Amino acid sequence: MTSSGRNEALDTENARLRAMLAHAEEVSELEKLQLARTLHNEFGSALTALAMRMALLARQPADAPGAAEQWAKANAILAGLTRTARQVQSELRPGALDVVGLKMALEEYLADFGERHAIGVTLALPDDELALEPAQAVALFRMFQELLTNVRLHAGASQVQASLALDGPARKVTLSVADNGAGFDAAACDLQRSHGLRRIAERAAFFGGAMQLDSAAGQGTRVAVTLALANPSPNHRSTDPLDN
Incomplete structure (x- = not known):
């Protein structure tokens, strides 16, 4: 290969790497945006609902009519927040990938995907x-x-x-x-x-x-x-x- 050919090949490879890195930054920002939306839409609304329930319970005697129902709803909201937190954690870094390897991580993620989306x-x-x-x-x-x-x-x-x-x-x-x-x-x-x-x-x-x-x-x-x-x-x- 001539010197000009090598330079052209090097320029092409550098351009490819620059494009890949630029796209990586774009992807990173998109993923951060998606995470921010998840936290805002699911955590934000759930925490607001939970705060309202707790405020109602704080103003009622423990044996007041409907208190048990309010506690049940508050616990359901907490359970939903826990599921969402685990989902976000899995999206960021699946624990199974580090502990038991790729095969188990794929299996766990697919099973959860099918259950969440009825597929x-x-x-x-x-x-x-x-x-x-x-x-x-x-x-x-x-x-x-x-x-x-x-x-x-x-x-x-x-x-x-x-x-x-x-x-x-x-x-x-x-x-x-x-x-x-x-x-x-x-x-x-x-x-x-x-x-x-x-x-x-x-x-x-x-x-x-x-x-x-x-x-x-x-x-x-x-x-x-x-x-x-x-x-x-x-x-x-x-x-x-x-x-x-």
Whole structure:
């Protein structure tokens, strides 16, 4: 390669990295905005309702008619706040990911997703453990979250089939999420206008992987992400720029 060719390739790579970092900042701000809305809409209104109930109870004798009902409603609000807090915590960093690994984290998150949104879910997992870098495991989990968010917001699906498949000889792992929803024309999909899919594609590319999209109107959607397996190294510090 000539010197001008190397410079051109370097400029192209630098431009790609700048675009990825700029998008990472955009994603970070969008996620902060979503978290702020969750805290405002769910925590704010629930705390206001709880404060009103407690104020009513404070003005009543413990054995006053209706006091038990008010206490029950106050406890129900507290239970809802606890569920929301756990959900927010899981979105920020799933505890199972650090404690028992990616497979259990995916299983717990999908089960909770199906229960919260009344969607039937199935998950196929490999028997073997995965030789993933910690950053790869986090990236796969974030992409899983993003895919399920897309299902919830856009698919109108009643069923989701997910899988994590291990190809030992090829040293690859594939995460797949398929739904039976509305679908769309995949050939006409512009990733630059689809923040969720663009995030997934860029995360996959950062780890040397790829995203495959299959969809058609009325036939549901399947998205698969394939990453190369790597032996964890204590000296390796690869960090997903979209998870900062």
